[in-house]
Amino acid sequence: MPVQKLTVNGQRVEVDVEDDVRLLWVLRDLLDITGPKYGCGLSICQSCTSLVNGKAFNPCSVPVGQLRPSDEVVTIEGLADAVDGDGLHPVQEVWLEEDVAQCGFCQPGQIMAAVDLIQTLLADGRRDVTEAELDSLRNVCRCGTYPRVRTAIRRALAVMAETPVFVRGAGR
Amino acid sequence: MFRTGSMRNIYSPNVVTARELAIDQVAAEVGRDPLELRLSTLRDARSVAVLEKVAEAGSWGREMPAGTAQGLGFHSEYKGRAACLIEIDCRPETVSRTVPTAAYAYTGPRVTRAIYAVDVGLTINPRGLEAQMLGGMMDGIANCLSFSLHLVDGAFAEDSWEHAYYTRQWNVPFETQVFILDSSSQPGGAGEFGVAASMAATANAYARATGSMPTSFPINHGMPLAESIVPPGTIPQSPTDGLGRR
Structure with a gap:
């Protein structure tokens, strides 16, 4: 399985997971970062809204392989x-x-x-x-x-x- | 026509809306002011107090542009009393407005101002009580205007929040106020006490703004749903455009 290199809440992390797995599942199920909530999985309810490079986005609708290692993902846990x-x-x-x-x-x-x-x-x-x-x-x-x-x-x-x-x- | 459902406050919003619409009709029939007629028939001081409070805070009877209007609603339940004054905008440019981030949504009339007065007896947590009334008003507005399910060929057409138009930011009144009239009598309940009077007040405001009493709810129910992004009968994969979605 590919190794995904991510920057989440200021920390470099590596996760073994396929490219097309949505970031919300990587955050919640693999990294145990559960602040971004699963509501619809369709980019409609917005309850998973987090920030990437300071801009709001919906992790439920982003395949983890789309992110570069340098992209700064910030969830509610890392906001402060x-x-x-x-x-x-x-x-x-x-x-x-x-x-x-x-x-x-x-x-x-x-x-x-x-x-x-x-x-x-x-x-x-x-x-x-x-x-x-x-x-x-x-x-x-x-x-x-x-x-x-x-x-x-x-x-x-x-x-x-x-x-x-x-x-x-x-x-x- | 009122379709019932096990929603917040169950049957009270429907029953109260039907009664409050009828009272406004009676007032019009006999040529009396809707506020004055209610005040002259309510039998206890707590009921009069909540109604007088919203009328005073909302300047009941103030002049408003054509296509906009005020409406009143009163409700008694949970050993308490509640009243609501709603101002609604039903002008064509408002009803047909679009929201850039929600191009799919039919918006419809906009409640521009919502004022609530509640007496639940002994108040334990005023900020929490106010929050419940604010949330209840969002439900009452949704029940009156936008929130329903469509049963089509044995299945519900609503497949997600995309189509189930519970109140969103684009339906929220520009001004909201909640007044707590603490009568220090027995404590009652508050969790669902914000819904019925606000649904009724919204319906009465709509009737006065359009000159036509609504007889079927929610008022937006007949409008077409937006095209679904979800193929029927499937559990879709999440989209892949979340980086660009706002």
Whole structure:
């Protein structure tokens, strides 16, 4: 079986697995990184959303062989350490302050999608987010945490506009 | 026509929506204001209090553009009282809007503002209670507008979240407020208490915005589903385009 060389949460790892196995199964079943959740496996529900080189993506729909060893994969487990400074990522801090999570299943994906949206806005020199941009988030939440997701993103954007933080690998 | 299902709050959203639509019809028939008619017939102070709260916070009766409107809903269950005020936008440019990241989704009317007042008796965790009401409103809006299954030739047409239009970000009100009126009476329940009044208020708002009372739910049910990415009768492999998907 081919050896896949990956960079996950800042660590170089090698995994014996076929090229066409989706990254989500490599993360969850072989590397025991279970923050990215399996919801649909069809790139629809977005609950597995993670970051590759600072951009949101869906590991359920990426054959592991598509990744280069230098690609920086960051899951919710590695988010806090993927930015400068101690403690949690600012988005995670705001998420806790706003009490966004209910059952929690979709929340790793919601947070990673929020990080990507905020980084994209900041990279464009923006300090605000439009309703249409918030509407474009596709992550499903069956508890209906959507209003607090919107509130938290606005607050986190304000925090990060003052002190910008970008996840390792962003802009590559 | 109300199709029932074992969804959050089971039958209450349907029953309450039918009753609240009827009350608005009675009010129109006798030429009375929907809020005033409800306040004059509700028999206890807790019921009046939740309704007055949403009416005050939402400026009931304020002028709104044609094609948009307010609606009210009231519900009593779990030893508690709840009321909702919804503002909806049914103008053509809103109903036909598209979402770039969800080109497949029919969007339909947009609830622009949702205000809820709830009295569950003794409140233990106000932020948790507020969260339950917010989530319940997302369910009520979905029940009224978008969330249903289509039984076609013995099988459900919905094969994934792609087609099952539970509320998404593109359906979420721009403004949401929850008021907790703590009457310090016996504690009741809250997990499903946000759904019925908000479904009813959405239905009444839709009726007032369009001039036509909805008689079948959800309102979007007759719209065609988007083409499926899943071949019928198969368990597909995951796609391979996840690096580019947003």
